[in-house]
Amino acid sequence: MAATSRAERSPEEVRRDIDAERRRLADAVETLRADLGDAADVKAKLRAKLPLASAGAAGLGFVASGGIGATARLLMRRGREGKKQAQAGRFALVKRD
Numbered sequence: 001m002a003a004t005s006r007a008e009r010s011p012e013e014v015r016r017d018i019d020a021e022r023r024r025l026a027d028a029v030e031t032l033r034a035d036l037g038d039a040a041d042v043k044a045k046l047r048a049k050l051p052l053a054s055a056g057a058a059g060l061g062f063v064a065s066g067g068i069g070a071t072a073r074l075l076m077r078r079g080r081e082g083k084k085q086a087q088a089g090r091f092a093l094v095k096r097d
Contacts, residue, residue: 018041066073086092
């Protein structure tokens with residue numbers, strides 16, 4: 001705003017100030033829209049880092065499923081199991097030779 005008081009400003013000066021302020025606000029809104037559009041484009045960000053995101057998801061799935069311990073138990077018990085005769089939930093009757 002100008003340093004002059006309200007009584008000294010003409011209606012034309014007020015209109016010019018309002019128009020100038022309107023232009024500054026319009027520019028600020030356009031800048032914010034562009035910045036918000038870049039920040040909210042999650043699809044492009046994920047596409048750029050897809051290999052990393054895939055590896056992270058696979059690692060998280062491996063850990064969530066029990067990780068190395070569960071894999072080792074699965075692989076190492078195969079040879080020691082006998083024939084399954086009956087099963088009720090987690091419990092099974094196994095005939096070992």
